[in-house]
Amino acid sequence: MYKLYHSPLSQHARRVVSILETGGIDYTLEPVAVEKGAHMAPEYLAINPNHQLPAMEVDGKIMLESHSIMRFLCDTHGLDSWYPKDLGARADVDQWLDWNHCRLMEPTNTLVVNKVLFAENGDKDAIARSETKLEEVLGVLEVHLGGRDFVAGAGPTIADLSIASNLFQLGFAEAMPTTPNTQAWFGRVMELPGFKASLPPAP
Numbered sequence: 001m002y003k004l005y006h007s008p009l010s011q012h013a014r015r016v017v018s019i020l021e022t023g024g025i026d027y028t029l030e031p032v033a034v035e036k037g038a039h040m041a042p043e044y045l046a047i048n049p050n051h052q053l054p055a056m057e058v059d060g061k062i063m064l065e066s067h068s069i070m071r072f073l074c075d076t077h078g079l080d081s082w083y084p085k086d087l088g089a090r091a092d093v094d095q096w097l098d099w100n101h102c103r104l105m106e107p108t109n110t111l112v113v114n115k116v117l118f119a120e121n122g123d124k125d126a127i128a129r130s131e132t133k134l135e136e137v138l139g140v141l142e143v144h145l146g147g148r149d150f151v152a153g154a155g156p157t158i159a160d161l162s163i164a165s166n167l168f169q170l171g172f173a174e175a176m177p178t179t180p181n182t183q184a185w186f187g188r189v190m191e192l193p194g195f196k197a198s199l200p201p202a203p
Contacts, residue, residue: 002027003057005047007034008200011108011165012066013054015198018161019070022194023077067097070158082158092152096159100166103140107133108166115173131175138177145181149188156192164189168199 004020006013006029020027032038032053039051048055048064056063063069074083084090107130114122114130141163144151152159167186170176177183189195 003030004028005030005032005044005053005055005057007032007039007053009034010053011169012052014168014200015158015162015165016054016056016066016069016073018165018192018194018198019073019079019082019158020194021197022082022161022192023073023079025073025077067101067158067162070162074158081155082161084153084157089153093157093159096151097162099140100159100163103137104134104163104166107131107137108169111175112169112173115175134170134175134177138179138182142177142179142182145185148181148185150185156189160185160189161192161195164195165198 002020002025004013004016004027006017008014017027017029019025032044034053038044039048039053045051047062050064052064054066054069056069058072063072071083073079083093110126111130111134114124114127141151150156150160151163164186167176167182176186
């Protein structure tokens with residue numbers, strides 16, 4: 001059984017839950033109260049010196065980085081439709097995982113941290129910059145989704161789970177994209193049982 005260090009506030013941790021649930025894989029959650037700074041405590045830094053979530057314990061070894069963990073779980077548990085064995089299909093999934101990490105993550109986090117967590121103390125210039133960047137980045141996704149049900153192939157993959165976890169995060173800042181292709185795609189991902197199971201409880 002895997003132990004996942006987790007917070008419902010972390011989209012990175014939630015996306016790992018989504019593939020664990022999708023695969024029917026046994027796991028336990030080890031809560032890390034990031035809202036109280038527990039991710040900066042010496043006990044957690046001994047697990048993940050990057051002070052980020054998630055981390056996952058696998059046979060006494062700690063694995064870091066959500067995308068690496070998702071790939072490992074798919075390969076280990078035969079979830080080939082979610083992370084294909086075919087190298088061309090796998091490259092399509094990988095490029096959208098990388099796009100999510102390199103293009104979408106930073107403005108998403110900047111917006112949510114400053115607009116929601118820091119609230120009235122948030123950096124207004126940082127908010128404006130992240131909103132401008134998100135308009136550009138999400139425009140790429142909107143065009144790509146034209147005529148497609150999912151981002152990398154005919155069916156859902158871990159790329160959909162990962163990107164959708166960031167879009168759900170934008171909802172905390174009331175910044176969900178309203179473009180038609182993206183909205184329709186997000187609705188499809190929201191209906192996936194594993195993704196549903198990963199979501200934080202309603203306030």
